[in-house]
Amino acid sequence: MTKLSVNINKIATIRNARGGNEPNVVTAAIKCQEFGAQGITVHPRPDERHITYQDIADLRPIVSTEFNIEGNPIESFMKLVLDNKPEQVTLVPDSVDAITSNAGWDTIKHQDFLKEVIQEFKQNGIRTSIFLDPNPKLVEAAASSGADRIELYTEEFAVEYAKGNKKAIDIYKETALLAKEHGLGLNAGHDLSLDNIEFLIREIPQIDEVSIGHALISEALYLGLENTIQLYLRKIELAQQ
Ligand SMILES: CC(=O)[C@@H](O)[C@H](O)COP(=O)(O)O
Ligand SMILES: NCC(=O)COP(=O)(O)O
Numbered sequence: 001m002t003k004l005s006v007n008i009n010k011i012a013t014i015r016n017a018r019g020g021n022e023p024n025v026v027t028a029a030i031k032c033q034e035f036g037a038q039g040i041t042v043h044p045r046p047d048e049r050h051i052t053y054q055d056i057a058d059l060r061p062i063v064s065t066e067f068n069i070e071g072n073p074i075e076s077f078m079k080l081v082l083d084n085k086p087e088q089v090t091l092v093p094d095s096v097d098a099i100t101s102n103a104g105w106d107t108i109k110h111q112d113f114l115k116e117v118i119q120e121f122k123q124n125g126i127r128t129s130i131f132l133d134p135n136p137k138l139v140e141a142a143a144s145s146g147a148d149r150i151e152l153y154t155e156e157f158a159v160e161y162a163k164g165n166k167k168a169i170d171i172y173k174e175t176a177l178l179a180k181e182h183g184l185g186l187n188a189g190h191d192l193s194l195d196n197i198e199f200l201i202r203e204i205p206q207i208d209e210v211s212i213g214h215a216l217i218s219e220a221l222y223l224g225l226e227n228t229i230q231l232y233l234r235k236i237e238l239a240q241q
Pocket of ligand 1: 070092100189191
């Protein structure tokens with residue numbers, strides 16, 4: 001069954017708006033896990049505009065499910081991950097000033113760099129995942145870099161699905177199947193929501209894990225956090241029945 005990892009970046013965004021400690025990201029992560037989340041994801045940005053490096057140290061001891069830290073493996077990020085030893089690190093090639101993640105890796109061009117970084121994480125017992133555009137041409141190099149998984153960058157799927165274009169899933173399916181053939185695990189994330197999650201999982205039941213933040217926290221404003229997490233779990237279950 002596909003696991004649901006809740007990305008709590010947006011909890012930190014609200015907290016930082018007032019400079020205090022409410023809402024508290026540690027409490028939010030504990031609650032998400034109590035409500036059924038099977039993982040907690042954070043994507044610290046170099047400017048610490050939402051999740052801070054201190055948040056990660058505070059979260060580490062209370063994440064009892066699976067801790068997934070996402071980011072560009074610059075030196076400070078490497079140290080952060082190695083110091084906190086999450087269960088999974090997701091490598092994302094985002095620039096310092098990116099509003100949000102907007103592309104996956106060119107695994108062919110950056111193969112040597114990825115190999116080196118991945119080896120270091122693996123030596124420390126941390127599962128590695130590479131954020132990837134839906135493009136079968138990039139899969140072989142992702143596998144050769146030594147990564148355990150890829151994370152399919154789902155923004156384009158989400159945008160097209162909202163317009164009614166269900167064919168947008170085809171290239172994701174092709175990429176996913178090839179990844180499985182190469183022995184890679186499969187994650188997916190970005191702009192997933194209660195509207196599109198069931199279709200995605202029904203079409204690609206091989207997905208091991210989805211990480212969802214922006215939509216889930218927004219939906220929780222109307223529906224409540226516990227109810228929203230339960231709704232996601234139900235949709236994932238329905239899609240795989
Ligand atoms: C890697 C990815 O897909 C992003 O969605 C990210 O995890 C979210 O980051 P922000 O919360 O900074 O937009
Ligand atoms: N890896 C994707 C993620 O953690 C959450 O992305 P989003 O749901 O905030 O777009």
